[in-house]
Amino acid sequence: MKINSRCVNYSLFLKEWKEAKRKLLPITIGIIIFSLFTILMMYALPSLVHDIPAELFPELTPTILSQTFFSNANNILSIIAVILCVDAIAGEREKNTLTLIKTAPIRDSFLITIKTIVRFLLVAIPSFISSLAVYFLIMLMSGRADFSNYLLASVFLLFTLFLYVSVGILISTFTKSQLSSGAISVLIVFSLTLISSLLNQGKTISYNFLQISVNVLSYSFSNIEIIVNILLILGFSILLLFLSVVIISSEREPTRK
Amino acid sequence: MKPLQTQELKVIGVKVINLKKKFNSFFALKGIDLTIDKPGLYGLIGPNGAGKTTLFKCITGLLTPTEGKVILNNTEVNRKLLFQKNVFGFIPEDVGLYGNLSARDFLHILAGLHGLDKAQRKKRVQEIVDFVGIKYSPNKIVRYLSTGQKRLLLIAGVLLHDPDILIFDESLNGLDPVVRSHVSNLMKELSKDKIVFYSSHILTDIWKLSDEVFVLNNGLLVEHDTPLNIIKKITKNVYYIESDEYETVFSYLEEFSSIEKIEIEGNKVLFQIKSKNAIDESKEILRKVIEKHSILSFGYYEPDLDQLFIKMVSSNED
Numbered sequence: 001m002k003i004n005s006r007c008v009n010y011s012l013f014l015k016e017w018k019e020a021k022r023k024l025l026p027i028t029i030g031i032i033i034f035s036l037f038t039i040l041m042m043y044a045l046p047s048l049v050h051d052i053p054a055e056l057f058p059e060l061t062p063t064i065l066s067q068t069f070f071s072n073a074n075n076i077l078s079i080i081a082v083i084l085c086v087d088a089i090a091g092e093r094e095k096n097t098l099t100l101i102k103t104a105p106i107r108d109s110f111l112i113t114i115k116t117i118v119r120f121l122l123v124a125i126p127s128f129i130s131s132l133a134v135y136f137l138i139m140l141m142s143g144r145a146d147f148s149n150y151l152l153a154s155v156f157l158l159f160t161l162f163l164y165v166s167v168g169i170l171i172s173t174f175t176k177s178q179l180s181s182g183a184i185s186v187l188i189v190f191s192l193t194l195i196s197s198l199l200n201q202g203k204t205i206s207y208n209f210l211q212i213s214v215n216v217l218s219y220s221f222s223n224i225e226i227i228v229n230i231l232l233i234l235g236f237s238i239l240l241l242f243l244s245v246v247i248i249s250s251e252r253e254p255t256r257k
Numbered sequence: 258m259k260p261l262q263t264q265e266l267k268v269i270g271v272k273v274i275n276l277k278k279k280f281n282s283f284f285a286l287k288g289i290d291l292t293i294d295k296p297g298l299y300g301l302i303g304p305n306g307a308g309k310t311t312l313f314k315c316i317t318g319l320l321t322p323t324e325g326k327v328i329l330n331n332t333e334v335n336r337k338l339l340f341q342k343n344v345f346g347f348i349p350e351d352v353g354l355y356g357n358l359s360a361r362d363f364l365h366i367l368a369g370l371h372g373l374d375k376a377q378r379k380k381r382v383q384e385i386v387d388f389v390g391i392k393y394s395p396n397k398i399v400r401y402l403s404t405g406q407k408r409l410l411l412i413a414g415v416l417l418h419d420p421d422i423l424i425f426d427e428s429l430n431g432l433d434p435v436v437r438s439h440v441s442n443l444m445k446e447l448s449k450d451k452i453v454f455y456s457s458h459i460l461t462d463i464w465k466l467s468d469e470v471f472v473l474n475n476g477l478l479v480e481h482d483t484p485l486n487i488i489k490k491i492t493k494n495v496y497y498i499e500s501d502e503y504e505t506v507f508s509y510l511e512e513f514s515s516i517e518k519i520e521i522e523g524n525k526v527l528f529q530i531k532s533k534n535a536i537d538e539s540k541e542i543l544r545k546v547i548e549k550h551s552i553l554s555f556g557y558y559e560p561d562l563d564q565l566f567i568k569m570v571s572s573n574e575d
């Protein structure tokens with residue numbers, strides 16, 4: 001019998017999407033609430049902290065508010081992105097369903113690609129919707145805000161999330177359980193965020209691609225710098241995904257828990 | 258059930274050559290050779306930890322052998338060969354299911370994962386559901402199915418792509434007698450044009466169903482024959498005398514030179530006769546025993562299958 005590989009890949013996508021779809025709404029609601037909260041918090045802060053005189057708090061310009069949102073989003077969404085990846089391979093191992101995939105005619109490269117795309121969509125859609133919601137909130141609270149720059153930052157956020165999803169997928173391919181996958185992922189992402197925040201000053205700003213969605217709001221990037229950043233992000237992501245494919249296809253017992 | 262494609266002359270077979278599998282420093286398989294070259298039902302038995310699951314996983318490419326090779330339908334097993342995955346259908350002993358899907362979606366997705374397009378899929382799923390005899394609503398969520406219902410779903414799942422070789426690891430365990438006999442019948446039906454290689458701890462099934470039986474012990478194949486021949490080999494010319502005075506009968510029988518082995522099982526004394534004309538010899542022995550002892554019954558010994566199993570795997574331990 002001839003194997004129709006388009007059907008194979010489409011069915012895998014469908015299976016992944018059916019499982020992911022159930023999480024989409026709760027994640028979207030959660031992220032929107034969190035995002036709006038980061039902005040409202042900025043307004044509430046002076047009245048919550050009584051020791052510091054109100055004049056010492058910065059004036060809440062649209063740029064400051066957007067920066068606040070993006071740096072919070074960077075920290076939290078990166079964690080959410082990797083957490084959503086733990087079920088990719090480690091979860092299937094744990095639930096003993098990886099056998100169904102490993103005994104079907106699926107190429108390992110497609111397996112990893114499809115799983116990555118679905119998880120990226122699962123975090124990207126809510127993030128993008130939330131960033132739009134935050135934009136409208138900022139408009140509402142403080143008048144005009146520069147939309148083109150804000151949009152650029154939102155798109156960059158999606159790029160960085162793609163990188164984080166790749167990190168999560170890689171970790172999920174070599175761990176045996178969702179718990180260990182999650183623990184390792186969070187640790188690594190946390191360190192990455194920490195390092196990139198520390199590096200986010202002076203000369204390193206222009207190529208600090210993990211913080212680019214924050215930086216693009218305050219620092220004016222040349223076109224070359226933007227392209228280099230994008231290439232860096234995509235390059236690292238592809239490298240990580242390639243590694244995942246190598247790992248899963250060379251394992252002597254891929255379904256072992 | 259109709260094959261998905263008209264069968265041309267194709268080679269069906271499983272060949273395992275000097276297969277060894279080492280986990281850390283422990284050999285789970287120590288050099289297995291076996292050949293199955295025609296459709297039929299092949300049983301695999303052996304004690305817990307004998308290496309049955311390991312053997313099945315090597316055959317299906319889920320485990321890479323340490324040494325030796327496996328050939329399915331003339332091609333060596335290689336995880337990279339995608340077409341090979343449609344040659345076999347494997348139900349592992351502890352397989353998980355996509356619990357959130359409905360039974361119908363599960364089958365459609367499995368069919369798709371094995372390369373059936375949408376038009377084929379619909380027809381095929383219905384055909385297999387009818388063949389396997391799935392009676393429950395296809396809208397049921399897989400997670401909520403009972404063990405037996407899940408098993409039928411899995412069997413349907415591995416038949417969708419019409420594999421030549423079916424490998425069932427303990428697929429009869431945990432089923433009630435009705436479902437078990439239903440599944441046995443399915444396997445019998447499938448074995449007409451497919452190789453069905455299955456393991457089970459339910460020996461009556463293995464003995465009743467299988468065309469050939471393989472016995473695995475400690476990572477080695479210790480026996481391979483038809484069930485009848487295996488029973489004969491082990492219990493050839495064994496007779497029993499049932500008696501309340503079985504101990505005295507036992508010591509009395511020990512004096513006969515034509516008796517090779519004597520054993521006590523309950524209140525029965527079992528003995529194996531060496532001579533060529535065993536039937537006459539047995540009558541002669543019986544006559545002599547009756548003169549001195551009172552007995553309850555006498556006959557040709559047909560072993561309890563569990564006893565046979567224990568005998569087979571224990572005689573190879575040393």
Ligand SMILES: Nc1ncnc2c1ncn2[C@@H]1O[C@H](COP(=O)(O)OP(=O)(O)OP(=O)(O)O)[C@@H](O)[C@H]1O
Binds near residue numbers: 256309
């Ligand atoms: N991944 C593994 N790592 C280490 N040892 C393993 C692994 N898989 C199996 N073994 C060992 O290999 C031996 C054979 O195991 P296997 O699961 O094949 O036995 P089995 O015949 O299927 O037993 P059962 O009837 O209990 O299912 C056992 O001693 C087991 O502990």
Ligand SMILES: [Mg+2]
Binds near residue numbers: 309310311350426
């Ligand atoms: Mg087993």
